[in-house]
Amino acid sequence: MELTSAPLHKGQVPWRGLLLAALLLAYWNSPVSAQVTVEAVPTHVAEGANVLLQVHNLPTTLQVFYWYKGDTLADSNEIARFIISSSTNSTGPAHTGRETIYQNGSLLFQNVMQNDTGTYTFHMLTANFDNPTKSLQFYVHAPLPKPNITSNNSNPMEGEDSVALMCEPETQNTVYLWRINGQSLSEGDRLKLSIDNRTLTLLTVVRTDTGPYECETRNLVSTSRSDPLTLNITYGPDVPIISPSDTHFQSRTNLSLSCHAASNPPAQYSWSVNGELQASSQELFIPNITTNNSGSYTCLVHNSVTDLNRTTVKNITVLEPVTPPSIQVANTTFKELESVSLTCDSQDIGISIRWLFNGQSLGLTDRMKLSENNSTLSIDPVRREDSGKYECEVSNPVSSERSNPIQLNIIPDPTQGSSGLSAGAIAGIVVGCVAGVALIAALAYFLYFRKTGRGTDQRELTEHKPSASNHNLGPSDSSPNKVNEVTYSVLDFSAQRPRPPDSASPSPRAIEAVYSEVKKK
Ligand SMILES: *[C@@H]1O[C@H](CO)[C@@H](O)[C@H](O)[C@H]1NC(C)=O
Ligand SMILES: *[C@@H]1O[C@H](CO)[C@@H](O)[C@H](O)[C@H]1NC(C)=O
Ligand SMILES: *[C@@H]1O[C@H](CO)[C@@H](O)[C@H](O)[C@H]1NC(C)=O
Ligand SMILES: *[C@@H]1O[C@H](CO)[C@@H](O)[C@H](O)[C@H]1NC(C)=O
Ligand SMILES: *[C@@H]1O[C@H](CO)[C@@H](O)[C@H](O)[C@H]1NC(C)=O
Ligand SMILES: *[C@@H]1O[C@H](CO)[C@@H](O)[C@H](O)[C@H]1NC(C)=O
Ligand SMILES: *[C@@H]1O[C@H](CO)[C@@H](O)[C@H](O)[C@H]1NC(C)=O
Ligand SMILES: *[C@@H]1O[C@H](CO)[C@@H](O)[C@H](O)[C@H]1NC(C)=O
Ligand SMILES: *[C@@H]1O[C@H](CO)[C@@H](O)[C@H](O)[C@H]1NC(C)=O
Ligand SMILES: *[C@@H]1O[C@H](CO)[C@@H](O)[C@H](O)[C@H]1NC(C)=O
Ligand SMILES: *[C@@H]1O[C@H](CO)[C@@H](O)[C@H](O)[C@H]1NC(C)=O
Ligand SMILES: *[C@@H]1O[C@H](CO)[C@@H](O)[C@H](O)[C@H]1NC(C)=O
Secondary structure: OHHHHHHHHHOOOOHHHHHHHHHHHHHHHOHHHHOOEEEEEOOEEEOOOOEEEEEEOOOOOEEEEEEEEOOOOOHHHEEEEEEOOOOEEEEOOOOOOOEEEOOOOOEEEOOOOHHHOEEEEEEEEEOOOOOOEEEEEEEEEOOOOOOEEEEOOOOOEOOOOOEEEEEEOOOOOOEEEEEEOOEEOOOOOOEEEOOOOOEEEEOOOOHHHHOOEEEEEEOOOOEEEOOOEOOOOEEOOOOOEEEOOOOEEEOOOOEEEEEEOOOEOOOEEEEEEOOEEEEOOOEEEEOOOOHHHOEEEEEEEEEOOOOEEEEEEEEEEEEOOOOOOEEEOOOOEEEOOOOEEEEEEOOOOOOEEEEEEOOEEOOOOOOEEEOOOOOEEEEOOOOHHHOEEEEEEEEEOOEEEEOOOEEEEEEOOHHHOOOHHHHHHHHHHHHHHHHHHHHHHHHHHHHHHHHHHOOOOHHHHHHHHHHOOOOOOOOOOOOOOHHHHHHHHHHHHHHHOOOOOOOOOOHHHHHHHHHHHHHHO
């Protein structure tokens, strides 16, 4: 298009020049020389693996192509050639038996060795006499051997020794990485790495530096990891701990004590009682103890490597269980306002006493007093609400026992009224009654005057009365029964509510409404 349109516009351009330009254009655009590229896939390859030398954008005018080892086209360096016209190949002197040449230009190199590393050159012949060469390189790396970790101290002592861990062997172009407990490490105050990261130094080890440690090596083509190494750090013994932590035990039970101290190597344990060696074991067992087994119990731990000893002493008291107490009281029946004294009687010593009332811990009121050791409970003055079941409980660190219950009966004194609570309730009831009566009286009065005031249809009132015979609503009725009666009336009228209104007596409805209000109050 351009070729024909250009002369139409310009007119002056000679045909010969245009043709030359077109030819040049075709020549420069031709894919032959400009775009052939080669690459090794991959560039870095592990020993024993394969590498493919690829050629991209082979020209269509291709006739034959060659692969050479090195960067010169010496005949002795020819690996193989491929003749397109016949689709055949032939090998050259440098062919090792591991190379295959393909029609698309590629050369597959199998099972590469370290001395295969180097430059390879692609050369081709085309119909245009455009015969470029292209070179590439690939690198063969030995697979990394499995590393191992060596330590310059197999039994470091806690708080004393520093340890250098070294990752072996040393190899070229290798990166060294360390892991502790599966985590990549971060250098700190006590962790130092050498410049090449091959040596890890632990300054003044502690027991938590045990590890495991792993070393990983990496190069461009492979990764390898050592077996984990665990440090045997000597420490302890720490101060031993005796369990259980109790110090009081009940006689005729079995005493079983256990001692534990952190230590590496594990500690040797021994027990002594009151200074006498009792057992050379971690556990101490004494069956059926008596009070004679009270004393100081010592656990001694010994670390044979550090040659350190540590001890813990526990003072143990063996106690007899308490016997049930009894309550002493002059009488179980008292009159209100008298004073009562309950005594908890126990043979045992070293006990504490507590009192129970109706099965609950006794809450002391200001009318109650306890003697110094709680053995005597005095109530002065006693009140009717103090009636109930009294128990005392004695306990020592290993046991507790309760007395038989004592039932106290307090005869109410009628002059004393009743307890604050019931007096209040009664007062409330009285006030409520008075208020109720007053209200009803007021209501009845109001109703009476309402009826008389609007012309007082006496007949209607009297006729109504028999129909609600029990309900005397007369204003003169002021007996105490009135409260109950009103309640009844309200219920009665409420029951009538759904019925059609009685044409003869509109007044019950009015009463009903008003009485409902009274009820709500
Ligand atoms: C040459 O071609 C044959 C048949 O396709 C093939 O088996 C052989 O591996 C090729 N040789 C090379 C060096 O590519
Ligand atoms: C050339 O042929 C080989 C073998 O068939 C193939 O692996 C490779 O990818 C091809 N290369 C290109 C550039 O197509
Ligand atoms: C390359 O090394 C292998 C052994 O690793 C050897 O057999 C071979 O001869 C070497 N090739 C050259 C060209 O040196
Ligand atoms: C081990 O290496 C550390 C650090 O270099 C050093 O402090 C320590 O003395 C070495 N221990 C032994 C037993 O050589
Ligand atoms: C650690 O590796 C080195 C060299 O690879 C070797 O000499 C040594 O015996 C190995 N040590 C252990 C414990 O495997
Ligand atoms: C050493 O390891 C650290 C990370 O632990 C890394 O940042 C550093 O580059 C490594 N140095 C070498 C020489 O590999
Ligand atoms: C650790 O070292 C101690 C000696 O210090 C040895 O008795 C013990 O068996 C070692 N423990 C292990 C797990 O190797
Ligand atoms: C424990 O010892 C007492 C005497 O101290 C004895 O009467 C009792 O039978 C013993 N009990 C057991 C279970 O051995
Ligand atoms: C530590 O205890 C052991 C017995 O377990 C004893 O032989 C040794 O003398 C004790 N060492 C010291 C320093 O008390
Ligand atoms: C154990 O008792 C002894 C005297 O009997 C006393 O000196 C010591 O402090 C007591 N130890 C403990 C831990 O109570
Ligand atoms: C207990 O008190 C009651 C009333 O005060 C009295 O009747 C009774 O005789 C007394 N009983 C004794 C054993 O004192
Ligand atoms: C006396 O009893 C009170 C509780 O009622 C208790 O807190 C206190 O420890 C007891 N004292 C004695 C000596 O038992």
